[in-house]
Structures are given as C-alpha cells and as structure tokens.
Amino acid sequence: MGLGRVDEGLRSGVFCDQVGALKAESNNLDTGHWSRLFWRLLGWVVVFRLVFLGFFVGSVDLAGDEAYYWDWGRQPDWGYYSKPPLIGWLMTVVGALGFGSFGTEVAVRAMSLLIGTLSLLVLHALVRRLFDERAALVTVLLVVLTPANAALNLFLTIDAPLVLLWSGALLLFWRAAERPEAWGRWLALGGVIGLGVLSKQMMLVFPVLMLLWVGLSKGDRGLFGRAGFWVAMLLGVAALTPVLWWNQQHNWITLEHTKHHFNVDANSVGDHVGEFLLFPALQALLYTPVTWVLLMGVLWRVLRGWRGLERPALFLAVFSALPLAPFFVLALRQEVNPNWPAVFYIGLFGLLGAWFSGALFGGLSGAWRLRTLVVAGVFAVATYLLPLLIEVTGAQGRKPVDVFADLRGWEEAGRQAGAFLDRVPRPEETLVVVMGHRYNAAHMAFHMPQRPRVYRWERDGRVMSQYEVWPAPTDKRGWDALVIYPDSDIGQARKPLTTHFSSHFREVEVLGEIRVPNGDGKPYSAQVVLCKNMKRWPPPVPVVVASPQAP
Secondary structure, eight states: OOHHHHHHHHHHHHHHHHHHHHHHHHHHEEEEEHHHHHHHHHHHHHHHHHHHHHHHHOOOOHHHHHHHHHHHHTTTOOOOSSSSSSHHHHHHHHHHEEEEEEHHHHHHHHHHHHHHHHHHHHHHHHHHHSSSEEEEEHHHHHHHHHHHHHTTTTTOSSSHHHHHHHHHHHHHHHHHSSSTTOHHHHHHHHHHHHHHHOOOGGGGGGEEEEEEHHHHOGGGEEEEEEEEHHHHHHHHHTTTTHHHHHHTTTTTHOOOOOOOOOOOGGGGGGHHHHHOOOOHHHHHHHHHHHHHHOOOHHHHHHHHTTTOOOHHHHHHHHHHEEEHHHHHHHHSSSOOOOOTTTTHHHHHHHHHHHHHHTTSTTTTOHHHHHHHHHHHHHHHHHHHHHHHHHHHHHTTTHHHOOOOOGSSHHHHHHHHHHHHHHHSGGGEEEEEEEOSSHHHHHHHHSSSSSSOOEEEOOOOOOSHHHHHHHEEEEEETOEEEEEEOOSSSSSSOOOOOOOHHHHTHHHEEEEEEEEOOOOOOOEEEEEEEEEEEEOOOOOOOOOOOOOOOOO
C-alpha cells in the first residue's frame, strides 16, 4: 500500500475502525483471562477449605453461639431473645441434614462454607459490574486472604448470612438502578433486604443508605419517582413485622437486649480510651495490617474527594465509608464488638480492589501492591496453620496458648452428662437443668447423646437468654431434675447447689461430677445433682432490701 492510500485510509476511518476492532478483541481476551483466573482461584479456595474442614471438625467442637443457635433451631419461631429468626431457621435445616453430634457439626461447617462461597461469588459479580473483571478478581483475592473471611467460612453465626444478603442487596440495587423499569429487580431487592432484616438488625441501615445514595447521585435522583424503588424498601422493612409481633408477645425482649449495648454511663466515657485503641487494632488483625491501612486510605480518600467520585465509586462509598466512620467515634463511648461493622467493609474492599487494579484513583503503586499481598498471604497461612500448631505442640507436652480452648472438651462433657442421665431411675420423667452461662446449657443440649430439652434457672428471675424466654416446666410436678452445676472458678471452694432451688424437691442426691480438660489446662468441671420429685418449678430468689437503720 502506498503512502497516498495509507493517508486515504486514515482519512476514511478504515484504519481507525480496524484499530478499534483490535482493541475490542484485546479487551475481550483480557476479560476472559481475568474471569478464568477468578474461577481457578475460587475452585482452589473451596477445595482447600474443604480439606481444612475435615481437620477442623475433628479438632474442635462447636462454638458457644453455634450450639446456642442450634438449640434455637429445634424450636423455629419468628424471633428469639437477642436476634431475628433466620439463624434459627438455618440451624433447623442443619439439624435435618446432620445425624448425631459429629454429623451435625459437619453440616454446620458445610453450611458456613456454602454461604461464604456464595458471598464471594456475589462480591465478584458486584465489583465486575461496577468496574471490571480485574478489579473483581483482586477484590475477592484480598478478601480471601483475611482471617475474617476464614472465620466466616468456618463458623455459622449471624454474620455469615448477613454478609451474603448485604452483598446480594448491593448487586440487586445497582442492577435495579440500571434498569429502573424492570419490576423484577426491585421485587428481588425487596426480598433480599427482607431476608437480611430477618438475619440481623444491622440490615435496617440498608434502606437508609439507599435513600442517601439516590439523594447524592445526581444521575439517580429520578429513582425517587419510581414506584419500584419505594416498593423494594417497603418489602424489606415489612419483613420486620412478624419479628415485631413476636417481640410484642414477649415484652419486647430483643429490643431490651439490644438497648443494653448502648447503655453507657456518661461519667465512664473516659474509661473507654483503651477500647477505642483496641477497636482499630482488632480490625487490623481481622483484615491484616497492610490491607487494613489501605482500606482506611480508601476511606479517607473517598470522604475527602466526595464531590469528584464517579457513580460506581460513590455507590460503594455510601454503603461503606459513610456508615463505617462513625464506629470509630462510637468506640470512644463504649466497647464495640469487632464484627459489628463487618458489612460496611464489603463496599470498602470493592473500592480497594478497584484502586489496587488501576480502575480507581489512578491505581496503587507496585510497592504497596506487593506489601499488601505478602503480608496478607502470611496472615492467611498463619490463620490456617494455627490450629495445627496448637495440636502439634500440645501433643509434645507443651502448653501453648490455645485460642480455641473454649471450643474443646464439650463433646466429652456431654458424653459424661449423658451417662448420668442414663443412670437416673426415671429418665423419661427427668428434666435436664444446666446452671451458669447459656453456653453451658447449649453445649449440653447439643453434645449429650440423648439431645434432651435443656432448661436453665436464673436465680434472680431475669431474662438473660433464650432459655428464660421459653416456658419453664411448671407443668412437670412430680418429675425429677438432673442438675448440672458448673464450677464458676476452678481452684476456689466448690459452691453447693443453692438451697432455694433444691428446697422445691422432696429429695436431693449428689451423683458425682463432670471434669474434662478443655485445651488450656483449666478443665471444665461441674457437679451433677439429682433432685427428686419436684414440688413446683423453683421461683426466683426473693430480693431482700435492707431497711435503713434508725439514727
């Protein structure tokens, strides 16, 4: 081709079209490359976690909250003492899948892994839609390399379904905003928000942030005039109706429990400086130090440059940076549980993934990318090696600091308790009563081979757990009670079973004790007492108010 024809081709746009076609083809190849990498990453992560699951189930028992929620699952309801009902319903499913103690533990761990894997899939779809395939892959990689995500895929607590549903709501809201005329997207969004509301009270923040984003995003303010937008929020909030009805029937117990998290003496605010410093330290451990520093860097940059953010970045910022920042102020006032702001990190990780991959803020420097991946990788490896190291050092006779000590010994304690129940003269007319913390009752309910209905007696009559919400066995007059009374502090003099409780039975016999090492050298120890022929269920101990002395 001569120079004249080249010049003519340029002027005619033929070459421009060819270059554009080549770029489009290159982008498609690039997109396919990052997509294949994501599926390989996800596949290897799932396989590794399945293998680790086999070791973990045999190494530790259920966490206290898991056993507690499992007991909720045996009595499905519209509400429970401290939480909405979804976790109880999930445990109902788990209980149907599992057979025996070990089988149910496997089902619990498998359910958490399933929910965690779905969360990663939804997160990838969200970031890919907002930015690109590369940013989506990087986001998932950064999340996988955190201890927080490892725990989320091992323990079935309320945060596992909440993270999945929050991520799903973000994706559905963005898709509905893309095609506001599509009613199906709004209805799906309302359903997912509703399930989130049934999972944890924190989901009620989502509709508020929806309003905030529409108000801040100039190109989306027209959504205020869309019926689907309001229907989605109404459906989501309406899911709270049966929970409110249940609470009304139970003296608003969930509301009362939630309020105590925020009841702080104004004179003690200065005492929370330690908690304020502890809060970011724990967050850095959960999300790895360098990653967390960069997350805070993203938070600072989006808050500082709010007006210049493009629509996708603004979307994630509203659902992450804005609600996360107040937690640092709250930490000055009171103790903040590390898992409270978990859902607000979802959008923040999406922003970091976009920054990391070059889709936001001009990209992150290569040095920072390398530091982040190295440190995150070390923390990820340490997270999975820690249980194995504890097992190895323990087998060698050493005494390691066992962070899983509270998760060990319960199966054996339940077996010993079950042996006592087998020896009572009337097992079919014997209540199982477990004193002390609610975890004691929950673990016995789960780990005793008979899987009995377990009761708990609170000395002063306060409602301190779901066990006091459920009806007391006031109709069981004449029954016996196998009372398991844990020692409050090993090494101190053992306290006898309270006289007030035992006085409501015609005879009391001390059967023996349960004593099981739990991993850190301090054994779980409990008295086992058989109280025979109940006169009536023991009422609370009357509170005696001392009369003022005469001057």
